[in-house]
Amino acid sequence: MALSLSPAVASIAARLRAAGCVFAEDEARLLVSAARTPAELDDMVDRRAGGLPLEHVLGWAEFCGLRLAVDPGVFVPRPRTEFLVRRAAALARPGAVVVDLCCGSGAMGMALAAAVGPVELHAVDLDPAAVRCARRNLAPLGGQVYEGDLYAVLPAALRGRVDVLVASPPYVPTGAIGLLPPEARVHEPRVALDGGADGLDVVRRVVAGASGWLAPGGHLLVETSEGQARETAEAAARAGLAARLTYDEELDATAVIGTSADGARGGRPG
Numbered sequence: 147m148a149l150s151l152s153p154a155v156a157s158i159a160a161r162l163r164a165a166g167c168v169f170a171e172d173e174a175r176l177l178v179s180a181a182r183t184p185a186e187l188d189d190m191v192d193r194r195a196g197g198l199p200l201e202h203v204l205g206w207a208e209f210c211g212l213r214l215a216v217d218p219g220v221f222v223p224r225p226r227t228e229f230l231v232r233r234a235a236a237l238a239r240p241g242a243v244v245v246d247l248c249c250g251s252g253a254m255g256m257a258l259a260a261a262v263g264p265v266e267l268h269a270v271d272l273d274p275a276a277v278r279c280a281r282r283n284l285a286p287l288g289g290q291v292y293e294g295d296l297y298a299v300l301p302a303a304l305r306g307r308v309d310v311l312v313a314s315p316p317y318v319p320t321g322a323i324g325l326l327p328p329e330a331r332v333h334e335p336r337v338a339l340d341g342g343a344d345g346l347d348v349v350r351r352v353v354a355g356a357s358g359w360l361a362p363g364g365h366l367l368v369e370t371s372e373g374q375a376r377e378t379a380e381a382a383a384r385a386g387l388a389a390r391l392t393y394d395e396e397l398d399a400t401a402v403i404g405t406s407a408d409g410a411r412g413g414r415p416g
């Protein structure tokens with residue numbers, strides 16, 4: 147049975163639908179419940195109808211059943227990345243040392259800590275806006291967030307101690323950026339999307355550097371696309387990790403898991 151909409155929600159939904167929002171009714175309800183004043187509601191509807199991602203208008207996103215802050219200009223966590231979190235959670239134990247490279251808002255680290263229990267959490271991003279946002283999300287968990295390029299800014303004391311290293315780096319080939327929906331292309335930073343000519347520039351560097359940081363039996367989990375998975379797994383094998391591919395049809399999600407030698411330590415096989 148279709149639920150009837152209040153006149154305010156119905157008129158906002160009509161405006162959002164005309165602007166091309168597919169889930170116009172749901173979005174209208176969220177905006178109405180988030181706005182504190184009619185003027186704020188007008189402003190939010192204007193920004194959404196103008197193409198700003200809903201999460202940037204609201205200031206938060208839902209990820210793995212959690213609500214986390216996502217500031218304008220910061221990558222909006224995607225449902226498909228929940229697959230990587232599930233696989234990582236199956237490999238981690240409370241107290242594990244967890245590193246989230248290319249952390250964006252800090253979504254993966256936050257969700258992993260919620261799933262696993264207290265972990266020693268470290269996160270890295272190159273983009274100052276993402277770092278500010280991740281610090282807000284991860285501070286209540288005691289997570290440390292570093293600003294800079296991949297491993298270069300991790301404390302040296304973590305070398306050889308990381309139990310689970312997760313990464314969702316930019317992996318869109320430069321030539322395909324123009325094909326992304328405007329919400330991503332226009333409102334998310336290029337550094338969050340563009341993975342270079344074949345999309346694997348950052349992925350390769352993540353994989354190549356992992357073994358120096360992983361604990362014996364530690365795991366690297368990298369999100370990639372189906373078409374890039376084989377090459378990513380080969381890179382992990384070249385880096386000395388036991389590599390396997392894993393795929394979730396429902397979420398259309400692909401991950402490569404690389405495990406360092408001495409799998410007797412560090413968790414259950416995934």
Ligand SMILES: C[S@@+](CC[C@H](N)C(=O)[O-])C[C@H]1O[C@@H](n2cnc3c(N)ncnc32)[C@H](O)[C@@H]1O
Nearest residue numbers: 221223248249250271272273295296314316338
């Ligand atoms: C696809 S987004 C993923 C963000 C987050 N992991 C998530 O799933 O929501 C990629 C992130 O990698 C960051 N990034 C890109 N190149 C980087 C680099 N060389 N070192 C650290 N972070 C980088 C971007 O700033 C962006 O926040």
